[in-house]
Amino acid sequence: MNDNTAKQTLGRYHAAYDNTTYTDLRRRVICDTVGPDTDLELHVSDTTVVDVMNALIDTCLECCGSSQHTGAHILLARLAAWSKISDETIDAVHRYLLTFQQTGINAADDFVAIAKALTRAHAGQQAIGEASAYANGVHSWQGRTAYHLLVAAEYLVKSAELLLDQYDNDAYLREKLQYGLNRITNALYEGIRHSHKPEMFDFTGTYFPTEDDR
Numbered sequence: 001m002n003d004n005t006a007k008q009t010l011g012r013y014h015a016a017y018d019n020t021t022y023t024d025l026r027r028r029v030i031c032d033t034v035g036p037d038t039d040l041e042l043h044v045s046d047t048t049v050v051d052v053m054n055a056l057i058d059t060c061l062e063c064c065g066s067s068q069h070t071g072a073h074i075l076l077a078r079l080a081a082w083s084k085i086s087d088e089t090i091d092a093v094h095r096y097l098l099t100f101q102q103t104g105i106n107a108a109d110d111f112v113a114i115a116k117a118l119t120r121a122h123a124g125q126q127a128i129g130e131a132s133a134y135a136n137g138v139h140s141w142q143g144r145t146a147y148h149l150l151v152a153a154e155y156l157v158k159s160a161e162l163l164l165d166q167y168d169n170d171a172y173l174r175e176k177l178q179y180g181l182n183r184i185t186n187a188l189y190e191g192i193r194h195s196h197k198p199e200m201f202d203f204t205g206t207y208f209p210t211e212d213d214r
Contacts, residue, residue, distance in 0.1 A: 005065075012064040016100045025096060026053055028089040052079050056093065062107045063100035073097075073111040074166055081118035090115050114164050121164070125157045141194035148187035155180030 029052050030043045043049060058072035080090055090112055097108035132150035135143055159176045167173065191201030 009061060009064045009066045012102070013061055013100065016060070016064070018096075018099070021096055022053075022056075025056065025089070025093060028092060029053065029083075029085060032085045032089050033083050048079075048083050052076070052083060052085070055079055056096075059097060059107060059111060060100045063097050063102065063105055065102050065105065071166070073107040074114060077111050077114035077118060078165055080115040081122060084119070085115070087116065087119075090119075117164055118161060121157050121161045125154060125161075128153050128157065141190050145187045145190040148183045148190065152180045152183035152187065155183065 026044070026049065027040055029049050030038065030040050030046070033048050034043050034046070055072060055076040058069045059076045062069040062072040076093075079085075080093070094108055094112040097111060101108045128150055132147055132154065135147040135150055138144070138146065155176045159173060159180065161167075162169075162173045162176065188201045188203060192198045195201060
């Protein structure tokens with residue numbers, strides 16, 4: 001980014017900045033991460049609060065067109081999900097980001113979508129893990145099939161999280177996808193071997209895309 005572009009970006013940022021809204025967002029983050037009845041001043045410098053607010057500033061600059069801050073909204077969304085920021089606070093952040101967002105930039109909208117998707121994926125993964133533990137105790141082929149499918153769902157949800165995070169580790173993502181597919185295969189084997197209608201579990205005609213489909 002050249003000096004002129006940087007000045008224009010900072011000009012947009014300062015023009016849209018609202019200290020009252022910014023302070024209210026910080027209050028919301030503190031209440032969400034520490035508790036609603038806490039002394040706000042005692043937690044202004046908490047690591048989580050500082051990290052979220054710094055990521056918010058970077059995302060505002062991204063919305064203003066700063067190429068140096070490309071992807072800041074992803075970090076902000078991660079922090080919102082990991083810190084269990086409420087939907088109400090996420091929506092308030094989204095509205096604030098929209099006041100900075102320039103035409104052709106989607107950072108504000110992508111932030112709210114990623115943050116809420118990750119929040120629910122985290123919660124879903126925990127619930128699925130509990131369900132798979134219970135299913136593992138069922139003494140039937142149906143129970144074993146359900147167990148494999150639930151474990152597959154855990155791996156696939158984790159894969160979705162990595163994609164939403166735009167996690168920079170392709171080998172790790174492939175590993176989770178492979179584990180998920182292996183568990184689906186195990187579930188289908190149970191159906192083929194033990195179901196009175198094995199054809200229901202026969203997916204040999206399913207086509208998986210290859211590099212040749214690019």
